[in-house]
Amino acid sequence: MxxxxxxxxxxxxxxxxYEVTREELLAFARQYDPQPFHLDEEAGRRSIYGxxxxxxxxxxxxxxxxxxxxxxxxxxxxxxxxxxELRWLRPVRPGDxxxxxxxVLEVSPSRSKQDRGSVKTRMEVRNQQxxxxxxxxxxxxxxxxxATTQGSGGSSRNGENGND
Amino acid sequence: MxxxxxxxxxxxxxxxxYEVTREELLAFARQYDPQPFHLDEEAGRRSIYGxxxxxxxxxxxxxxxxxxxxxxxxxxxxxxxxxxELRWLRPVRPGDxxxxxxxVLEVSPSRSKQDRGSVKTRMEVRNQQxxxxxxxxxxxxxxxxxATTQGSGGSSRNGENGND
Numbered sequence: 001m002x003x004x005x006x007x008x009x010x011x012x013x014x015x016x017x018y019e020v021t022r023e024e025l026l027a028f029a030r031q032y033d034p035q036p037f038h039l040d041e042e043a044g045r046r047s048i049y050g051x052x053x054x055x056x057x058x059x060x061x062x063x064x065x066x067x068x069x070x071x072x073x074x075x076x077x078x079x080x081x082x083x084x085e086l087r088w089l090r091p092v093r094p095g096d097x098x099x100x101x102x103x104v105l106e107v108s109p110s111r112s113k114q115d116r117g118s119v120k121t122r123m124e125v126r127n128q129q130x131x132x133x134x135x136x137x138x139x140x141x142x143x144x145x146x147a148t149t150q151g152s153g154g155s156s157r158n159g160e161n162g163n164d
Numbered sequence: 165m166x167x168x169x170x171x172x173x174x175x176x177x178x179x180x181x182y183e184v185t186r187e188e189l190l191a192f193a194r195q196y197d198p199q200p201f202h203l204d205e206e207a208g209r210r211s212i213y214g215x216x217x218x219x220x221x222x223x224x225x226x227x228x229x230x231x232x233x234x235x236x237x238x239x240x241x242x243x244x245x246x247x248x249e250l251r252w253l254r255p256v257r258p259g260d261x262x263x264x265x266x267x268v269l270e271v272s273p274s275r276s277k278q279d280r281g282s283v284k285t286r287m288e289v290r291n292q293q294x295x296x297x298x299x300x301x302x303x304x305x306x307x308x309x310x311a312t313t314q315g316s317g318g319s320s321r322n323g324e325n326g327n328d
Contacts, residue, residue, distance in 0.1 A: 028225075031225075031229070032225040032226065032228055032229045033225070033228055033229065033232060034229070034232055034233075034237070035232055035236055035237070035241060035243075037243065047242070048242055048243075049243070053243075055225075055228075056243075056244060056246075057221070057224060057225045057228055060221060060224075061192075061195075061196040061197070061219075061221045061222075061225065062196065064196055064197055064219075064221050065195070065196045065197065065198070068197060068198055068199055069198075072199055073198070073199070077199060078211070078212055079199075079201065079212075079213075079217075079220070079252075080220060080252060081251065081252060081253075082220075082249070082250045082251040082252050083247060083249065083250040084249060085246070085247065085248060085249070086246045086247040086250065087245065087246040088243070088244060088245060088246050089245075
């Protein structure tokens with residue numbers, strides 16, 4: 001179980017890979033982003049992208065899933081207050097395989113609430129050619145490690161409880 | 165058909181409303197954000213939110229759908245380079261009805277590409293109590309109105325083609 005204290009500036013977490021199938025791309029576009037260059041093959045060909053492409057919101061959601069599976073699921077995550085930046089740098093096409101990683105930029109204990117702290121990260125997402133398709137600066141709130149459970153189980157990474 | 169020239173600083177577009185059903189909330193969480201406080205009623209009750217809540221990514225995707233239906237669908241949208249900020253300010257719960265609006269903050273013709281320009285907007289999303297649940301600063305690229313089609317159809321709003 002990862003707590004706030006388990007995150008340190010400079011840490012990198014590899015989040016794994018995800019193939020964006022045409023079927024999933026179209027299903028998301030139909031539901032949340034029904035613009036022609038996401039949905040219609042001919043409109044995609046005529047667009048500046050040259051093919052249909054994934055909604056940027058789908059790329060972000062897929063990479064969030066990778067983050068949940070790799071990091072948040074086994075953590076004391078309390079949700080996110082938001083993003084400071086999101087850049088869609090290159091199109092994501094049907095069949096592309098995305099790989100994502102985050103680097104920890106800042107760790108800040110909450111001033112007003114003793115039980116939590118904020119971890120700011122930079123996410124970088126690449127396609128199978130190694131091209132960066134998306135970057136994102138986000139914050140997540142984590143519960144601080146309760147004193148009574150210190151060292152009482154779970155895999156303690158290079159964070160422990162002694163930075164503050 | 166809305167082109168770049170149809171957007172002006174200070175314009176407000178009301179985007180309509182959307183009810184977030186429990187079923188859609190859970191389906192999105194299962195696929196893209198499987199954290200306990202999005203999926204598990206008991207974990208939601210024990211969380212700082214007091215119930216399960218929608219993934220912030222789903223709130224963003226839903227409001228993007230409202231934006232597509234109200235503005236982008238009948239426009240020369242060329243996609244988005246990204247967001248400058250996204251804030252999830254209050255939880256969105258099953259059964260909440262969201263309403264969204266955008267205000268145009270900046271309009272910038274592209275320096276390198278004559279055929280397009282960027283429109284920067286601030287989105288504000290409220291729940292049925294009128295509380296702001298999300299804000300977002302985003303940019304969208306629009307094609308400029310081709311000289312030959314000027315005045316040749318579509319509803320020309322208070323933008324026309326004469327600002328530059």
